[in-house]
Amino acid sequence: MQFIRDSLRSSAAILLVIASAAFGVDIHVAPNGNDANPGTADKPYATIQHAVEATRKIERGGEPIVVLVHGGVYRVDKPITLGPADSGTEKAPLIVRGAGDTRPVVSGGRVITGWTVGGDGVWSTTIDAAKDGKWPFRELFVNGERRQRARHPNAGWVRVNQTGADRRTNFTFNDGEVTVSDNAGGALELVFLHDWSMSRVKVASVDPASHTLTTAQPIGPHAPHYAIDNYEPHPRYALENHPALLDAPGEWYLDTTTGVLRYVPMPGESPDKTEIVAPLATSLLEVRGADGKPVRFVRFEGIAFEHCAWALPAGGYAAGQACYHEHRYTAEVKGDEIRTYVPTAVTFEIAEDCAFVNGRVAHTGGSGILFGTRCHRCAIERSVITDTSGNGVMIGEDTGRRVEGGQSWWRAKTADAEAASDNRVTNCVIEHVGAQFVGAVGVWVGLARDTKVEHNEVRYTPYTGISIGWMWNPTPTPAKNNSTSFNHIHHVMQLLSDGGGIYTLGLQPGSTLSGNHIHDVPLNAGRAESNGMFLDEGTTDVVIEGNVIHGVDRSPLRFHQATTNLVKGNVFVVRPGVPHIRYNSTKEENIHQVDNTVVPQAEFDATKYKSLTDKAGVQTK
Numbered sequence: 324m325q326f327i328r329d330s331l332r333s334s335a336a337i338l339l340v341i342a343s344a345a346f347g348v349d350i351h352v353a354p355n356g357n358d359a360n361p362g363t364a365d366k367p368y369a370t371i372q373h374a375v376e377a378t379r380k381i382e383r384g385g386e387p388i389v390v391l392v393h394g395g396v397y398r399v400d401k402p403i404t405l406g407p408a409d410s411g412t413e414k415a416p417l418i419v420r421g422a423g424d425t426r427p428v429v430s431g432g433r434v435i436t437g438w439t440v441g442g443d444g445v446w447s448t449t450i451d452a453a454k455d456g457k458w459p460f461r462e463l464f465v466n467g468e469r470r471q472r473a474r475h476p477n478a479g480w481v482r483v484n485q486t487g488a489d490r491r492t493n494f495t496f497n498d499g500e501v502t503v504s505d506n507a508g509g510a511l512e513l514v515f516l517h518d519w520s521m522s523r524v525k526v527a528s529v530d531p532a533s534h535t536l537t538t539a540q541p542i543g544p545h546a547p548h549y550a551i552d553n554y555e556p557h558p559r560y561a562l563e564n565h566p567a568l569l570d571a572p573g574e575w576y577l578d579t580t581t582g583v584l585r586y587v588p589m590p591g592e593s594p595d596k597t598e599i600v601a602p603l604a605t606s607l608l609e610v611r612g613a614d615g616k617p618v619r620f621v622r623f624e625g626i627a628f629e630h631c632a633w634a635l636p637a638g639g640y641a642a643g644q645a646c647y648h649e650h651r652y653t654a655e656v657k658g659d660e661i662r663t664y665v666p667t668a669v670t671f672e673i674a675e676d677c678a679f680v681n682g683r684v685a686h687t688g689g690s691g692i693l694f695g696t697r698c699h700r701c702a703i704e705r706s707v708i709t710d711t712s713g714n715g716v717m718i719g720e721d722t723g724r725r726v727e728g729g730q731s732w733w734r735a736k737t738a739d740a741e742a743a744s745d746n747r748v749t750n751c752v753i754e755h756v757g758a759q760f761v762g763a764v765g766v767w768v769g770l771a772r773d774t775k776v777e778h779n780e781v782r783y784t785p786y787t788g789i790s791i792g793w794m795w796n797p798t799p800t801p802a803k804n805n806s807t808s809f810n811h812i813h814h815v816m817q818l819l820s821d822g823g824g825i826y827t828l829g830l831q832p833g834s835t836l837s838g839n840h841i842h843d844v845p846l847n848a849g850r851a852e853s854n855g856m857f858l859d860e861g862t863t864d865v866v867i868e869g870n871v872i873h874g875v876d877r878s879p880l881r882f883h884q885a886t887t888n889l890v891k892g893n894v895f896v897v898r899p900g901v902p903h904i905r906y907n908s909t910k911e912e913n914i915h916q917v918d919n920t921v922v923p924q925a926e927f928d929a930t931k932y933k934s935l936t937d938k939a940g941v942q943t944k
Contacts, residue, residue, distance in 0.1 A: 349389040350368070350388070350390045351363060351374075351390075351393065351422070352369070352397075353368075353395065355369075356368045356369040357369050358370055358373040367393065370397065371429065374390045375405060375409055378417060379408050383411065384415055385414050385415055386415055387411070387417075388416075388417050389419075389420055390417070391420055392419060392421050392422060392427045392626060393423065393425075393427065394421070394422070394425030394426070395427055395428070396428045398432070398433070399429060399430070399607065401604060401606070402604065402606035402607050402609045403429065403607065403608050404608075404610075404611070405609070406613070406618060407612050407613060407616040407617065407618055410617075410618050410620060411619065412620055413676070416621065417620065417622070418621075419623050420623075420624040421681075426625055426626065427626055427627070428626075428628075429608070430630045431602050431603055431606075431630045431668075432464065432601060432629070432686075433601055433603050434599065434600055435463075435584065436448070438594040440594065444587070445586065445587055446586045446594060447584065447585045447586075448583070449581070449584075450577075450582045450583075450584055451582055452582070453577060453582040454580070455582075456579045456580070458601075458603065459579045459634070460601040460602055460603070460632060461632070461688055461759070462602055462630075462686070462688050463586070464600045464686050465573075465589070465592070465597060465599050467686075469686065469710055469758055470573050470575055471571075471574050472563045472575060472576065473564060473569040473574045473576040474561055474562065474563045474571075475502050475565075475568045477571040477574075480516070480560060480561055481497070481500040481501075482557040482558065482559055483495075483551065483560060484496050484497045484534065486550075486552040487537075490553075491538075491542055492527075492537060492538050492540075492542065493536065494535070494536060494551060495533070495535050495536075496536055497534070498534070501534075501536060501562065503529055503567050503568065504529055504531050506525070506527060507564065509525060509539070510579065511526040512525060512526065512562070512564045513526050513561075514560060514562070515542050516559045516560065516819065517554065517558070517819075517849075518554040518819065518820050518850055519762060519786060519819050519821040519849075519851070520642040520643060520819070521642055521760065521762050521819075522542045523635060523640040523759075523760070524541070524542055524639035525539040525540055526538055526562070527539040540638050540639035540641075540651070541639075541656055542641070543641050544642070544649040544662075545649070546643070554849055554850045564576065569587060570587075572587050572589045573587065573588075573589050574586075574587050600630055601630075602630040602686070602688055604630070604631060605631065605633060605634075606631065606666070607629075607669060608623070608628055608669045608670065609670045610670070610677060611670065611673060611674070612674055612697070616673075617697065617699075618671075618674045618677060619676055620676045622678045622679075622680060623680070623682060624678075624680045624681055624682070626683075627682065628683070628684050629684075630686050631668035631686070631687045631688055632689075633665065633687075634688075636648070637653055637654045638651025638652070638653060638654055638655065639651055642762045645664075645762060645763065645767050645786075646664055646714050646764075647662045647663065647664050648664075648665065649661070664690065664713075665690045665712070665714065665760055666690065667687075667690040667692055667714075668684055668690070668691060669691065670692075671692075671694045671698055672693070672695040673697045674694070674698050674699075675699045675700055675701070676699075676700045677698075678703075679692060679706060680702070680705060682707075683706060683707045683708075684706070684707075685707070685708075685709050685710050686710050687713070688712050689711070689713050690711055690712070690713035690715070691708040691711045691713075691717075691753075691756070692708060692716055692717070693716075693717040694717070694718050694719075695717070695719070695720055695743065696720045696743065698718075698746055699745055700745045701747075702749070703748045703751055704751070705749075705750045705751065707751065707752045707754075708753045708754075709753075709754050709755050710755045711757070711758065712757070712760055713763045714763045714765075714766075715753040715754075715763070715765045715781075715784075716751070716766045717766075717767045717769070718743055718768045718769070718776075719769040719770050719774070720742075720769055721793055739772070739801050742772055742801030743770075743771040743774070744774075744801075745772075745774075746771065746773075747777070748766060748776045748777075748779060749775065749778050750779065750941045750942055751779045751780075752780045752782075752941065753766060754780075754782045754784075755783050757784060757786060761786065762785075762786050763785065763786060764786055764787040764790045764822075765781035765782075765784050765789060765812075766779070766781060766790070767790045768789075768790065768802075768805060770793055770800050770802055771805065773804045774805045775805075775806045775808075776789060776810065777806060777808045778810065778939075778941060778942050779811070779940070779941065781810060781812045781813075781824075782811075782813050782814050782815070783814050784815045785818035785819055786818070787822035787825075787826040787857075788810075788824045788825060788841075789810065789812065789826070790822075790825075790826045790828075791805055791825070791826070791827045791828075791834070792805075792827050792828035792829040792831050792861075794829035795828060795829065795859075796829065796861040797886055798861070799830055800829060802830070802831045802834070803834065804833035805831060805834040806834070806835050807837075807839065808835060808838050808839065809837070809838040809839065809938055809940070810940065811839075811939045811940030811941075812824040812825065812839060812840070812841045812842075813840075815843075815844060816844050816845060816847070818848065820848055820849035820850065821849065821852065821857070822853060822857055823841075823853060823854040823856050823881070824839070824854075825856045826856075826858075826859060827856075827857075827858045827859060827862045827865060828860060828861060828862060829860075829862065830861060830864060832863075834864070834865050835865070835866045836856065836865060836867045836868070836870065837867075837868045837870065838868075839870045839871075839939055841855045841870065841871070841872045841873075841875070842872070842874035843874045844875040845876055846877065847876075853875075854877055854905070855870075855878075855879040855880060855895075856879070856880050856881070857881050858883070859883050860885070861886070862882065862885040862886070862888060863885065863886040863887055863888065864888065865889075866888070866889045866891065867889065867890045867891070868889070868890075868891045868892050868893065869891075870894070871932050872894070872895055873894075873896035873922075873924075873927055874896070875896075875898075877905070878902055878905035879895040879897065880903065880904045881904070882904070882905070882906055882909040882914060883907040883908060883909060884908045884909060886909075886913055888913070888915070890904070890914060890915065890916045890917070890919060891915075891916075893919045894919075894920045895921050895922070896922045896924055896927045897923060897924060898924045899924070899925075
């Protein structure tokens with residue numbers, strides 16, 4: 324009888340949901356709900372996943388099906404997943420929307436409690452779930468702000484003294500620049516900067532007598548130009564994750580054997596008024612179709628996705644560019660050229676006519692949001708992507724070898740039919756990317772066509788602001804007709820070199836870089852220039868028009884191994900002795916210049932160009 328009563332109750336709930344949709348009543352989710360409820364306003368579901376699955380029982384009519392997510396925090400340990408069965412139609416899309424004025428938060432993190440304060444002021448707690456390496460989290464967020472793992476130096480970088488003979492696994496350090504004498508049982512991590520990328524590898528040993536640091540894994544991908552001293556004789560590095568380095572406010576250290584977490588509080592912080600969160604889930608939202616069956620007409624509106632973990636590969640992290648790193652997912656590093664990207668917290672693949680609107684992606688251990696392979700007519704609009712460890716936004720895919728499900732396979736080039744197309748990123752703020760993996764970019768567009776990256780503000784990046792194209796020569800790829808226009812890009816290239824506010828690669832017929840306002844690009848710290856725009860290897864058939872570039876220490880525009888392009892109607896502000904265009908292995912006669920204005924820095928008056936710069940960036944109307 325109990326079984327019959329439960330079945331009747333379940334049937335009644337389904338019928339109520341169906342009836343509600345037929346009469347235009349929404350499905351409700353709330354933190355105090357219950358998935359055994361019928362999903363009504365007074366008896367909401369508890370989880371977004373259950374609400375989405377409930378919509379599968381609803382016959383698609385002519386009205387949208389709306390899952391209203393009420394304010395609060397929804398903690399997940401695995402991603403919310405949608406597949407082809409969750410598709411809507413053009414007239415009746417599936418909309419998962421934040422309800423009211425409070426943006427709900429999907430969090431992959433767990434609140435850390437049980438703190439005690441030691442005599443030295445350091446807080447500590449024991450996390451049973453983190454003992455014996457079961458939860459080796461790499462990020463900690465205190466009252467909504469990322470905190471730094473124990474590090475030396477506390478600010479800035481130290482420099483290699485002399486590179487070892489193999490140029491990959493050891494170097495000597497200067498007096499006082501390495502303050503530990505052991506590798507903390509294998510926990511100590513070297514953070515090493517290449518010109519435009521970085522490596523994170525474990526330290527095998529530190530020898531104070533010979534001033535030698537030896538790594539457990541090779542520094543840099545195996546290509547020769549990533550050797551320790553290839554670009555600079557004394558490159559920058561830092562050390563992280565050793566208990567002896569826990570010496571500054573805001574730093575923390577997790578002993579992954581005992582589960583003891585220690586934190587040095589910032590001034591004014593107290594345990595009873597502080598929320599400390601560590602990420603657990605490795606993905607927060609996955610909207611993924613299957614071959615021949617895309618997910619269609621699904622929208623997420625007004626929802627934040629926060630706190631997402633990503634573990635370093637077993638063989639360490641050695642990045643080539645834009646968070647594409649050597650495939651080191653076994654302890655043995657074989658030195659092949661398989662590359663894969665730092666994964667995203669929010670992922671759309673094989674999706675059509677889907678959107679992420681008025682949302683937020685923040686506090687991630689990997690990258691932010693991806694519209695990947697076979698995504699067509701999808702949009703990221705009026706959203707904020709901030710505080711990511713990797714890239715902010717990713718559109719399209721790479722070429723060559725890729726890794727899926729732990730298995731490698733070869734794709735000589737992405738076919739036009741499969742390439743991401745007609746996607747757009749508009750009126751978004753993308754900022755503070757690359758918190759861990761500093762070779763990150765704000766917006767990355769790889770092999771994709773008819774993409775619009777327009778009216779965004781991209782700021783505070785360690786490397787490039789917006790990167791378009793992913794082929795290092797003029798070989799045809801699906802990259803074409805991409806528009807990067809009216810973006811406000813500033814305070815980029817804050818740490819690395821050899822990039823710019825906008826960076827391009829490859830043949831891109833019909834593509835434009837127009838109306839962008841780019842400024843505050845500092846002098847390169849490494850060997851290669853940083854520029855307002857850097858049009859790199861193979862860049863061909865691109866129109867650069869109507870941009871205003873100022874506050875750049877080197878040339879506003881640089882070409883390297885580029886071919887034919889048009890530069891028209893731009894405003895280039897230059898410092899004394901700096902050319903407005905730099906040509907590296909590029910024939911100057913192939914760069915056609917028409918009606919450009921070159922202004923000396925001392926004569927630049929920003930108000931004269933306000934009619935141009937006001938058109939760039941986020942538009943509120």
